[in-house]
Every structure is written in C-alpha cells, then in structure tokens.
Amino acid sequence: MPVYNVEKYLNRCVDSVLNQRFQDFEIILINDGSTDKSGIICDEYARQDHRIKVIHKKNARVAAARNDGIKMARGTYVSFIDSDDWIEPEMFQVMVSKAEEFKLDFIMCDYKKKSDYFEDKRTQPIRGGYYSREDIKNELFQCLIMFEHIEFPPTISNWVCLFNLHFLLENNLLYDEDIHYCEDSLFGSKVMYHAKDFYYLKNQHYYNYFYNPNSTTNTYNEKKWNSYLKINQRLTEYFGDASEFDFSRQIKVNLLYFTLNALGQLKYAKYNAEERKDIIKEIMSHPKVKEMFKSFKTPSVPIGLNIAILLIKYRRVKLYNTLILR
Known part of the structure; x- marks a missing residue:
C-alpha cells in the first residue's frame, strides 16, 4: 500500500483490510515521503498488529513503492491498494479461494467509483469466468493493450487484481519506476501477456475507488x-x-x-x-x-x-x- 499524504483517508483504507473475512495476510505500508501525519499513523498500526510492516522512504512515486512491496512480500499472493481507497470485507476471501481452486496466475474483480456525491459501478466489456492460456490468446490479446474503441484494456486498474507472487517474480513483472502517470496500463498488459490462466469475477464490486475531481491527475x-x-x-x-x-x-x-x-x-x-x-x-x-x-x-x-x-x-x-x- 503506497502511502503519500493521505492522513484523512488512511485509517479507512487500512481498517478495510484488517476487517477482511480472510485474515491470513500481511500489510506492507510504504510511506513514500509523506509530509503530513501519514507516517505516524502507519507506525501506530504496526505497533498494534504484527502483520503490518512499514517502510519510510524518500518520495519516489507509486511505481517504486509497489516494487518495494513486491520484493518484500512473503505470501503466496500480492495485491495493491491505493491508500485513499478501501475494499469490501469479502474481497480477499473470495479471490484467494478462487485463485486456489484454479491455481491462477491472477484474478480480477470489479469496482465502484465513488466520491462524496455519487457511486458508479464499473465493469469490463469481457466475459466473466475462467480463461485458459488459449482463451487469453483468443479473447484477450485483441484488447491486451487497448480496446479498438480507444479505451484501456481490462487490466488497467491493477488494484482490482490479486497476483500470484511467484508468477510475478518468475516473469520479472515489476513496474517501470521512471513512469509516474498511468503506470498500471503497462504493468497490466505485461501481466496478461505472460499469464497461463486468469479469472474475472465480473459484477462482483469488491473495490471502492475514491474519485477526487480536483486531483491534478x-x-x-x-x-x-x-x-x-x-x-x-x-x-x-x-x-x-x-x-x-x-x-x-x-x-x-x-x-x-x-x-x-x-x-x-x-x-x-x-x-x-x-x-x-x-x-x-x-x-x-x-x-x-x-x-x-x-x-x-x-x-x-x-x-x-x-x-x-x-x-x-x-x-x-x-x-x-x-x-x-x-
């Protein structure tokens, strides 16, 4: 979880992980040079729960923070959560269960785009369910980088995915640290290209993406x-x-x-x-x-x-x- 000046939202995010029905996890908080109280909040969580690890570092942006998390992770699977977002209690229980059932390289759910004034459920224009390697080639290579109607591929939002850690490391799937905008798009395309199988939990909106209309993005x-x-x-x-x-x-x-x-x-x-x-x-x-x-x-x-x-x-x-x- 990359953390940068999110003292207003950080508790909501971390608590949503701690409140998961699936409890066999570690949380890696990467304090990416915050100048507010985010670092203090991270340390307090680490004191309260031995499953939480904290890294304090000079600001290097999201891609570098996620790479730090991949390299530190010791579990079977890894997931990324932006620290101003939050997840539903059943997210990891459902995703890990399905990943174990099919021995998946990665799995993806849907999300809700939220602000203080609206909620919009988002889904991808591909079928739900299991994809073999041949299915990925036949159905998803045609939108691996972009859809023909000029939209990003299904994997554009990496935070709705759960990845097999061994799969990422085996294929050297890390973020390009000198890319500071839209880094998810390149990483997601590489992941799908190498995956031997994939599962899409279509219309299961377990991730809450907080939209700030005033963001500089x-x-x-x-x-x-x-x-x-x-x-x-x-x-x-x-x-x-x-x-x-x-x-x-x-x-x-x-x-x-x-x-x-x-x-x-x-x-x-x-x-x-x-x-x-x-x-x-x-x-x-x-x-x-x-x-x-x-x-x-x-x-x-x-x-x-x-x-x-x-x-x-x-x-x-x-x-x-x-x-x-x-």
Whole structure:
C-alpha cells in the first residue's frame, strides 16, 4: 500500500483490510515521503498488529513503492491498494479461494467509483469466468493493450487484481519506476501477456475507488505528456516484435488515446489562450503523433470523437481549440 499524504483517508483504507473475512495476510505500508501525519499513523498500526510492516522512504512515486512491496512480500499472493481507497470485507476471501481452486496466475474483480456525491459501478466489456492460456490468446490479446474503441484494456486498474507472487517474480513483472502517470496500463498488459490462466469475477464490486475531481491527475502538464510517450515507447519495445500476436495497431490506438487525453486535459489547465494553442500545436506536431497517422484507419467511434481525431490528424489547432476545448 503506497502511502503519500493521505492522513484523512488512511485509517479507512487500512481498517478495510484488517476487517477482511480472510485474515491470513500481511500489510506492507510504504510511506513514500509523506509530509503530513501519514507516517505516524502507519507506525501506530504496526505497533498494534504484527502483520503490518512499514517502510519510510524518500518520495519516489507509486511505481517504486509497489516494487518495494513486491520484493518484500512473503505470501503466496500480492495485491495493491491505493491508500485513499478501501475494499469490501469479502474481497480477499473470495479471490484467494478462487485463485486456489484454479491455481491462477491472477484474478480480477470489479469496482465502484465513488466520491462524496455519487457511486458508479464499473465493469469490463469481457466475459466473466475462467480463461485458459488459449482463451487469453483468443479473447484477450485483441484488447491486451487497448480496446479498438480507444479505451484501456481490462487490466488497467491493477488494484482490482490479486497476483500470484511467484508468477510475478518468475516473469520479472515489476513496474517501470521512471513512469509516474498511468503506470498500471503497462504493468497490466505485461501481466496478461505472460499469464497461463486468469479469472474475472465480473459484477462482483469488491473495490471502492475514491474519485477526487480536483486531483491534478485530471489536468495537463508536460511531465504527464512525456510519461505517456514513454509508456507508448515501452509498449513498442515490449510487444512490437511479439510472435504470438500483432499488437502494432493497439500500440497506435494507445498513442491516440494518450494524445486525446493530453489535449482534453488542457480544458482544465491554467493556461492563457496563446499558451494553450502553443501546447496543442506542440502535441499535434509531435513526430510520434504524426507517424501514428500513417497507414492508420481511424477507429469506429462516435462522430464527436471522430471529428477530434481528424482535427489532430490534420493539425487544425485553432479549430480544435474552438470546437473541442471551448
């Protein structure tokens, strides 16, 4: 559990694990350089329960914290929980039981997206149940990196998954620590690519994701755009020469998603009109974005999204700024 300045939510998160019906676990709290009382709260939990271990470290972001947890873990399975979220009491009992029944590499449930004002149950557009290696190849490789309708793959939210620790270590499945945004997407695709089997607990919403509309993750910054480009490059390096499946189109759709995402976030960023147009032009004119559109058939998407894609393709900065970001 990566912990960074979450004193307001940390008790709710840790308590939701301690209140699990399944009790044979360890909790590893990675205090990632918090400047509030989060570190003190972590230490208090460790004093109260011998199953809780705490690491205090200089801030290195979520990917590094999760890697620390993987390397420290001593159990059969490992799960990641963001410290402002919480889980339902039956989550680990159900997931561990199913993982043991099928000897799974990993298993995934669904989640509820929550704020102080709404609750939205989320599920993935794939079937529930057991997937063999052949099932994964035949049904999930086609959306391993991206769905054709420009959405992230089923494994985008790593915190709804329970992983076999030996499987992760055997395949050297760790997070890229120099990627600080959307690190789940790359890790999840690698996990599914290597898995010999998988189980999806469809419509079983055991994880509660707390959505903060004021989060900086919803606004544009240059570091985020560079992280998006880095993820796409890593996907190209990892899957570009895969012999079992041609992932080249999904890699392009991934970059299209990131381009749309970065441009869309400008709507909420604090830039004046000229600064925003300069950033739009820079993104649209990026060599990787221009290269993406070569021999690329636009996905079948709603007309509004299709217009946005065409404006990017032909680098219509003023029109994009007026029509899409108004």
